[in-house]
Structures are given as structure tokens and as C-alpha cells.
Amino acid sequence: MFGNKYKFYNPIKQNKAHILALNKQLGIKLSNFIPIIAFSNGADLRVNTTYNIIYTTQINRLIKEYTDIKFQENDIQKLYEKISSLNIVSSEARKQHISEVRNIIATKEQMIQQGICPRCGHNLVFRSGKYGDFFGCSNYPKCRFTQPIEK
């Protein structure tokens, strides 16, 4: 019943879409991109992935870890100008995007409260793990959604 009703904002998918868009617009090879997903502090970042998923406060430090020179100063300036010219999003569009993301988060929280997995629509089940109690998806291992239970 809930199967495909809700489309969830998946940060990794979003990131891939953003990179593809930049690849197209800027003509930079995909192999030259380093994906980084940054969340504001307070987000729960218990994720199992090889992706760079960090807090916004860690962005600078992480970027500085990559020291391979891929672009010359000249190219960087051109890329910067190109990106700036592309980034003219109306404040209306920006507001709408923010409110959509908020709605998705609210819907997700509601589903969890009702015991429904927001990722696949199966029931959530209570589980006790090594690192504490959590709700896990009854569709595990197909769906690996978990929600830690706050003490």
C-alpha cells in the first residue's frame, strides 16, 4: 500500500544528479569529481557507505585532504565564473525547494511514528543491537533502513 507512494530524497542520488549536471554544463570529466555530501550538525550520520558523508563544519578540512592538481589557476577562474553564471535561481524557486525538502522530512518522520519504513513501506520492527535499540525494516536485508531509538 505504501510501496511506491512516497519518493524519498536520497542524498547520494541527488549528489550524483548534481555531478552529472556539472559534468554536462562545465565539460569536466566525471573522474575529476570528488563527491561530498555535507549535512548540518545535528543530523544523524550513521550511514554505511564509501561516500564522503560529513558535517558542513568538516568540508574545508576534507577538501584540503585532496591535493592532486587537476586544474590550473586559469581554468579554475573560468569554472568559477561559469558556475556563478549558472547559479541564478530565483528566490521563489529556492523557497519552493526548501519547503519540498521540509515536507519530505516531515512525511518521513510521520511514517516512522506510525511504524512504517519510509524507504520501502514495510513495517518497522523493534530490534536490539550491539549499539542500542532501534527500529529496523521488516524487509531486511532487502531494505536496510534503521532508526535509532533515542534514550
Ligand SMILES: [Zn+2]
Ligand atoms: Zn524498508
